[in-house]
Amino acid sequence: MTPSFYKEQSKFYVAVDCIILGFKDAKIYLLISKRKFEPLKGKDSLMGGFLQPNESLSETVSRVVYEYTDIEDVYLEQVGIYGDVSRDEGERVISVAYYALIDLELFNDELCKKHNAYWIELDKVENLVFDHNRMLVDTITILRKKAASQPLGFNLLPEKFTLPQLQMLYEAIYDTTLDKRNFRKKILEMDILEKQEDKDMSSSRKGAFYYKFNKEKYDSLLNKGYYFSL
């Protein structure tokens, strides 16, 4: 039975909106779709879904991200909650924004057709519905701050990657160019990458060795008070 004090209160729709980011060819991409229902049907929107009674919010966001990417165990982080009275033209909806970092090699392109979705370069994103542009801006702010102190960039890369790829990722996140020697020195000194025996021969004649991120090592360093810092 609902306690009487609660009964006097109002209820609200609660939704999640997901800023799903991928990285390819030195650029960061955002997954968006054409809205399937009114209001603003056909306009560009982040991927979202409504909270269901039997779900925790983290279950909702995992469900939504899985539905649109077909990938489980995605790196997810809360961006914030957006609760302005008129933020959704349809009805009062409280939205919780999360960003998801995915490895595009695991993404199933067939899903885009099904959901009327597409990947767009971050730089080319224009008007999204409601406050979705603000959610995106807030995400980039958080991502830039976090990527400098936590190794979350690796979530955007395949399991095996090269140092030039890693550098391009950080250059894309910060929209800047980094000095190659400094970057290599800094990242290798952290001693959280494992050099592989094989090379990527696609981008240069000499080739570039593959590396893997060693999360166990990073976690154990973290416990000793060591921090990732780029």
Next chain:
Amino acid sequence: MTPSFYKEQSKFYVAVDCIILGFKDAKIYLLISKRKFEPLKGKDSLMGGFLQPNESLSETVSRVVYEYTDIEDVYLEQVGIYGDVSRDEGERVISVAYYALIDLELFNDELCKKHNAYWIELDKVENLVFDHNRMLVDTITILRKKAASQPLGFNLLPEKFTLPQLQMLYEAIYDTTLDKRNFRKKILEMDILEKQEDKDMSSSRKGAFYYKFNKEKYDSLLNKGYYFSL
């Protein structure tokens, strides 16, 4: 008219819970109260309130903090959203936690009686209702991270404070002791404090000069790419 797609969705109670922190005599205090209604009536709880239809979430949190502290323009920051299915024993309630840093000199003690509230040392907090302990732990984690890179500690101090006071504040936040000379050197080098002409004579015979935090200067340094770092 509510669009038809929305109508199929469920609605939820949405509340805010506030972690209201103050600083006094080298210790950080949390404002809690005895719950006034069921479930868990009489148990220790954070200060909270329900979202109303005419309010944005930030208006709700400002209203709640003002109601319990009588202070306007309080430093507020989102901690996160807590959406587990059974987090509230009374009903499904989605709660957004915010922390507030207030200057205890501005706090009106009369309010405590009115709200059955009291200040408790952080170290002495025991069982709070629902997931309020988790909200508090998450707050401390965020506060420690932020206080090292942003000058938010000043929100917990009176407008004029001494360097020993400031050091005690940071020692309380990090639950550690800091070297006096290093701390003074570091904080003064940032050049964001304004030395006053008068002294606090209450804690030592020599006295300690008062300082004020110069927010304009800090903001202008921030725009030049300078960061607060302790």
